[in-house]
Amino acid sequence: MTEHPHLAVIRRYYEGCSTADVALMRSTLADDAVHYFVEEPPIRGAPAIAEKWLEFVGLSPIWTVDHGIASDDEAVIEWTMRYTRRPGESQHVYRGAEWYVFRDGLIAEIRAYELVGGDHAAELDGYPYAERGYPMGA
Numbered sequence: 372m373t374e375h376p377h378l379a380v381i382r383r384y385y386e387g388c389s390t391a392d393v394a395l396m397r398s399t400l401a402d403d404a405v406h407y408f409v410e411e412p413p414i415r416g417a418p419a420i421a422e423k424w425l426e427f428v429g430l431s432p433i434w435t436v437d438h439g440i441a442s443d444d445e446a447v448i449e450w451t452m453r454y455t456r457r458p459g460e461s462q463h464v465y466r467g468a469e470w471y472v473f474r475d476g477l478i479a480e481i482r483a484y485e486l487v488g489g490d491h492a493a494e495l496d497g498y499p500y501a502e503r504g505y506p507m508g509a
Contacts, residue, residue, distance in 0.1 A: 396421035430454035
């Protein structure tokens with residue numbers, strides 16, 4: 372089965388996030404895109420959204436799209452970010468879900484739902500991540 376085009380765009384966006392490739396991220400975003408968060412103000416505009424993820428370069432992040440559905444001009448995904456706080460440290464795992472709105476094949480809006488703050492796992496308690504093929508920390 373062929374992947375929905377919106378999910379392919381989101382995967383490219385996440386590839387850009389993981390590799391700090393601003394041009395790749397921007398190629399997936401509408402110029403006036405908005406990224407909303409649970410506990411911080413929204414980021415407005417493709418340049419600002421792409422630049423935001425450069426803040427994570429020191430963590431060696433790897434973002435993955437773990438599951439997604441798409442229809443019409445919307446898509447919803449679950450994602451994982453694996454990262455290290457310091458070189459040589461084992462990986463940490465951070466998870467969330469996002470709702471996307473598309474316009475003309477580009478991401479126009481992202482609504483991020485994630486657990487923010489504290490030093491605890493940001494994942495569903497008791498959910499069988501490993502059994503369902505989700506990435507796990509080292």
